[in-house]
Amino acid sequence: MKFFKFLDGELTLAKDEIALYPNFKKILARDRGGKVMGDPDGRLKFYAFKEFKYIYFRCDFEAYPAQHGLTEKEAHEYACKHSGLGKDYNPDAEVEAAIKQYEREHLSPAKKAIKTLIRIFVLNDKLVEKIEKNLTATLELPTLTKDQISELLTYQKQLLDVAVTVPTNVKKLREAMNLLEEEEKTQAVLRGGEIRSTSMDPNNVIEG
Numbered sequence: 299m300k301f302f303k304f305l306d307g308e309l310t311l312a313k314d315e316i317a318l319y320p321n322f323k324k325i326l327a328r329d330r331g332g333k334v335m336g337d338p339d340g341r342l343k344f345y346a347f348k349e350f351k352y353i354y355f356r357c358d359f360e361a362y363p364a365q366h367g368l369t370e371k372e373a374h375e376y377a378c379k380h381s382g383l384g385k386d387y388n389p390d391a392e393v394e395a396a397i398k399q400y401e402r403e404h405l406s407p408a409k410k411a412i413k414t415l416i417r418i419f420v421l422n423d424k425l426v427e428k429i430e431k432n433l434t435a436t437l438e439l440p441t442l443t444k445d446q447i448s449e450l451l452t453y454q455k456q457l458l459d460v461a462v463t464v465p466t467n468v469k470k471l472r473e474a475m476n477l478l479e480e481e482e483k484t485q486a487v488l489r490g491g492e493i494r495s496t497s498m499d500p501n502n503v504i505e506g
Contacts, residue, residue, distance in 0.1 A: 299403055301350040311347055321396040325349050328392070349393055351381035356389075357401050359409045367420030408478035415471045422460050429456050 299319060303312040316322045329349075331340030355361045355377035362380075363373035378387045389397070405413070433453040436446055 299400070301354060311343055311350065313343070316350075319399065321392070321399045322350075324392050325396060348381045348383050349389075352377045352383055352387070352389065353393065353397055353400055355380055357397055357405075359405060359413065364413050365416065367417040369417075406478070406481055408474050408481055411474040412471065412478065415467055415474065418467055422463070426457060426460055429453050429460075433457075 299322075300312045300315050301322075302309050304310075311326070313326065316326050326343060326346050329337075329340050329343050329346035331337035331342070331344070336342075337344040355363060356373050358364065362368075363376050368376060375385065377383075378385050381387075430453075433450060436442070436450055436453070439446065442450070
């Protein structure tokens with residue numbers, strides 16, 4: 299399933315492929331355009347283009363939010379901004395249904411595992427930052443009470459607890475990436491084409 303294709307150097311909607319999927323066809327068909335959008339009869343599907351970009355940014359494995367461990371809220375905000383729909387946009391039932399189908403078709407077990415592990419690494423970074431901030435603030439006090447010393451020891455233990463999980467999660471990430479590589483090789487063989495990672499395909503990149 300591909301939302302976009304390059305035609306004469308321009309990124310356009312892959313309408314033929316989109317039309318094969320009812321959830322996506324609805325989004326395409328309901329775009330009847332408007333003068334404000336510069337597409338009075340909906341033939342150019344400007345608004346649908348934006349909504350498909352939103353879906354891509356919101357949940358595609360190759361998109362920035364997934365690759366940088368953004369939360370659902372952060373991914374939504376990013377998708378709103380970079381799709382051109384604006385910060386007040388909220389996906390309706392049709393778009394949410396399309397998102398669920400897109401995730402089912404595109405997120406293999408390996409990709410799901412990688413997304414989760416990236417998110418864990420990002421959360422760990424944020425947690426460590428907050429713990430270190432509290433630890434530093436306590437250390438900078440001119441004198442320390444018994445309770446404050448106990449707090450410092452607690453902060454140290456919390457940092458060690460986070461550090462202990464890192465090697466395990468790194469190992470899991472390597473295993474998931476190896477599995478993903480094998481998946482992509484298998485898919486390439488089934489297509490009868492060149493073995494090439496999807497992340498290396500310039501036609502998959504729409505972030506510019």
